[in-house]
Amino acid sequence: MPDSADSTKVSDLPLDELVACHECDLLMRKPHLALGEKAQCARCGYELYAHRHNVIERSLALVIAALLLYVPANFLPIMQLNLLGQASQDTVWSGVVGLFDTGMQGIAVVVFLCSMGIPLLKLLCQLAVLLSIRWNIGRSYGLLIYRIYHHLKDWGMLEVYLMGVLVAIVKLVDMAELSLGLGLTCFVSLLLVQVLLEVIMSPHQIWQALSGGESHARA
Incomplete structure (x- = not known):
């Protein structure tokens, strides 16, 4: 039941605030990263994207x-x-x-x-x-x-x-x-x-x- 509630909240977000994992297709809220940080999938650990310097x-x-x-x-x-x-x-x-x-x-x-x-x-x-x-x-x-x-x-x-x-x-x-x-x-x-x-x-x-x-x- 908690998973269902979380997915409902995610689905209500605008598209530009969502990101899908390329490996397991999990739909997540897009995290805001500082320089040098990486975003990883909460389910499979795949690197979604990184915010690199220069x-x-x-x-x-x-x-x-x-x-x-x-x-x-x-x-x-x-x-x-x-x-x-x-x-x-x-x-x-x-x-x-x-x-x-x-x-x-x-x-x-x-x-x-x-x-x-x-x-x-x-x-x-x-x-x-x-x-x-x-x-x-x-x-x-x-x-x-x-x-x-x-x-x-x-x-x-x-x-x-x-x-x-x-x-x-x-x-x-x-x-x-x-x-x-x-x-x-x-x-x-x-x-x-x-x-x-x-x-x-x-x-x-x-x-x-x-x-x-x-x-x-x-x-």
Whole structure:
């Protein structure tokens, strides 16, 4: 009976004061957080959202770093292979071109989109959203771009491509002379920066800033 009474009180609240857990769907009153605090689900303990320090500035720095790493990560050699006196250097882009030239155009397109196209588009969307908040311009466009970004999130698969590279290295290391290139370092760095960006760029604070909530200087 107490649960029923509590749920009735919650259901009477306006929507902007409610939050639902993404894991167990529990509907709760949205807590007001101070800087550095996190909100957790009362039932399953899932982190609902956090209020982090300097989200916009830190996220902008990470986006710019990721964009600077993008070109060397995709166009510098990931590894150099020496087999029977023949040497070849492999990059992410050369892998896409190689698949296309061998008649696997469909796979080449998928690899290009998941390893190069969509990751770049995600970074550009994040940059546009953060700049719209930082400069306080085009918030309505920022909302649209951020929605597009959320639809793209699951399609950028740098970690899957990296696993494929690591498997290839393990299989080839006993068959040929193999040396790792600077491109692999840049690729791993790009992946780590993007993971950190996902952690730092709090969706709750970004939505709040885009919708004209609290001052984005505190976001």
